[in-house]
Amino acid sequence: MRSVWAFPALLAALSVLGPFSIDTYLPAFSGIAGSLSASPVQMQQTLSAYLLAYAFMNLFHGALADCFGRRPIVLWGLATFALASLGCALAQSIEQLILFRAVQGLSSGASMVVSRAIIRDVYPPAQAQKVMSQVTLYFGLAPAVAPILGGWLYTWFGWHSIFWFMTLLGAGLWAVNWRALPETLSAAQRQPLQLKPLLQGYMELGLSARFLLLAISSAVPFNGMFVYILASPEFLGSHLALQPTQFFWMFLCTIGGIMAGAIVSGKMAGTLAPKKQIRLGFLIMAAACLLNTVISLCDVKLPFVAIPPLGIFSLGWAILMPPITLLVLDINPARRGMASSLQACINSAANGVVAGAIVPLVMHSTWALALASASFWAIGLIAWIVLHRRWPDIGRTHAPAS
Structure with missing residues (x-):
C-alpha cells in the first residue's frame, strides 16, 4: 500500500473528514429546521456543538496516538464518526441531532491529526513535505466539494441522506484503513499513558517558545483569508453586490489558491530549504495584502x-x-502526535476567536476587512522573524529522517 500514490492518497483521504462534516449539511439548514421544528439558534447549535467538541478533542487525539499507536486511534475515530453520523441520520429531534453532532466533532479530528504524525513517521523530510502538500491540496478541495454534494443530496433525497452519506463515508474509510493502514509507531517508541508524564509533555510543548512561534506563524495568517470567508454574506452580498448564486467565485478563487500553493510546495520539497519556502509564502501574502489594501x-x-x-x-x-x-x-520526534494535536487546537482556537470576535467588528467595511487580513499576516510574520532570530538555523536545511 505504501506506493508512490496509494499511501499518500489514503492519508489525504483521512484529512477530508472534518471539512465534509462541517460543510456538507449547510445547504440543508432550512430543511432540517422545518423537519425538526428547530429555531435558527438551535440550528446554529448543531454547528457550534460540533466545532467545540472538535477543538476540545484535538488536544488528545495525538497524545493518545503516541500512547496506543497510530492505527487504533484512527480506526476508533472513524468507527465512532460513522456511528455518530448514523445517529444524526436517525435523529427525531433537534436535541438528538445536536448530541450526535457533538459526538461527530469528538471523533472526526482523529484522522486528520494522526495522519500528520503518520506522514512524518513514514517519510524523510523532503518526501514528507511532498505528501503534506498532497494532504493540503485535498484539504483545500473538500470545502468546495462538500456543500455542492450536500446540496445535491438534499435536493434529491432529503436532509437525512446527507448524514447517511457521512455514515457511509466513515464506514468506508474505516474498512479501507482496517485493511491498508499499517502501524507506523513501534511499541518501543510509544509513550506511557500516565497522567504526570502526559501533563509534563503538554506543559513542555505548550510552553515551548519554538513550538508556539511556529504554530502562530501558520495558524494566524490563515485567518487573513478565513476572515473573508466568514464575512462572505456581507462582503460579497452587500459590498460587492453579488447574488448568492455568484458567491462561489470567491470560494473558487481561495480554494484554487490553496490547491496551487500545495502543488508548488510539493514541487519545492527537497530542492528549496524550508526557510526559503516560508519566506516566499510570506512575501506572496505581503503582495496580496498590499494589493487588497x-x-x-x-x-x-x-x-x-x-x-x-x-x-x-x-x-x-x-x-x-x-x-x-x-x-x-x-x-x-517522540511526541509528534501531541505536537499535531496542539497545533490543530491552536488553529481551531484562532479560527474561533476570529469568527466570534473579529468578524462582527470588521465585516461592515471593506477597509476594515483588509486591515484585519493584513494584521493577521503581520502577526504571523512577526512570529516567524522572532523565531528566526532566536533559532537562526531553523529551516535552513531539512532535518535528518528519524
Missing part, C-alpha cells in the same frame, strides 16, 4: 478586482504551511 482604500468594489487578492493570499499560505507543520512535528 489599495483596492479597499480606493473603494473599488468590482468583484473581478476585489476577489483575486484573496486567491493570491491563499497561494502564499499554502506554500508555507507544509514546511512549518513539518518543523512543528520535528521539535520532539
Whole structure:
C-alpha cells in the first residue's frame, strides 16, 4: 500500500473528514429546521456543538496516538464518526441531532491529526513535505466539494441522506484503513499513558517558545483569508453586490489558491530549504495584502478586482504551511502526535476567536476587512522573524529522517 500514490492518497483521504462534516449539511439548514421544528439558534447549535467538541478533542487525539499507536486511534475515530453520523441520520429531534453532532466533532479530528504524525513517521523530510502538500491540496478541495454534494443530496433525497452519506463515508474509510493502514509507531517508541508524564509533555510543548512561534506563524495568517470567508454574506452580498448564486467565485478563487500553493510546495520539497519556502509564502501574502489594501482604500468594489487578492493570499499560505507543520512535528520526534494535536487546537482556537470576535467588528467595511487580513499576516510574520532570530538555523536545511 505504501506506493508512490496509494499511501499518500489514503492519508489525504483521512484529512477530508472534518471539512465534509462541517460543510456538507449547510445547504440543508432550512430543511432540517422545518423537519425538526428547530429555531435558527438551535440550528446554529448543531454547528457550534460540533466545532467545540472538535477543538476540545484535538488536544488528545495525538497524545493518545503516541500512547496506543497510530492505527487504533484512527480506526476508533472513524468507527465512532460513522456511528455518530448514523445517529444524526436517525435523529427525531433537534436535541438528538445536536448530541450526535457533538459526538461527530469528538471523533472526526482523529484522522486528520494522526495522519500528520503518520506522514512524518513514514517519510524523510523532503518526501514528507511532498505528501503534506498532497494532504493540503485535498484539504483545500473538500470545502468546495462538500456543500455542492450536500446540496445535491438534499435536493434529491432529503436532509437525512446527507448524514447517511457521512455514515457511509466513515464506514468506508474505516474498512479501507482496517485493511491498508499499517502501524507506523513501534511499541518501543510509544509513550506511557500516565497522567504526570502526559501533563509534563503538554506543559513542555505548550510552553515551548519554538513550538508556539511556529504554530502562530501558520495558524494566524490563515485567518487573513478565513476572515473573508466568514464575512462572505456581507462582503460579497452587500459590498460587492453579488447574488448568492455568484458567491462561489470567491470560494473558487481561495480554494484554487490553496490547491496551487500545495502543488508548488510539493514541487519545492527537497530542492528549496524550508526557510526559503516560508519566506516566499510570506512575501506572496505581503503582495496580496498590499494589493487588497489599495483596492479597499480606493473603494473599488468590482468583484473581478476585489476577489483575486484573496486567491493570491491563499497561494502564499499554502506554500508555507507544509514546511512549518513539518518543523512543528520535528521539535520532539517522540511526541509528534501531541505536537499535531496542539497545533490543530491552536488553529481551531484562532479560527474561533476570529469568527466570534473579529468578524462582527470588521465585516461592515471593506477597509476594515483588509486591515484585519493584513494584521493577521503581520502577526504571523512577526512570529516567524522572532523565531528566526532566536533559532537562526531553523529551516535552513531539512532535518535528518528519524
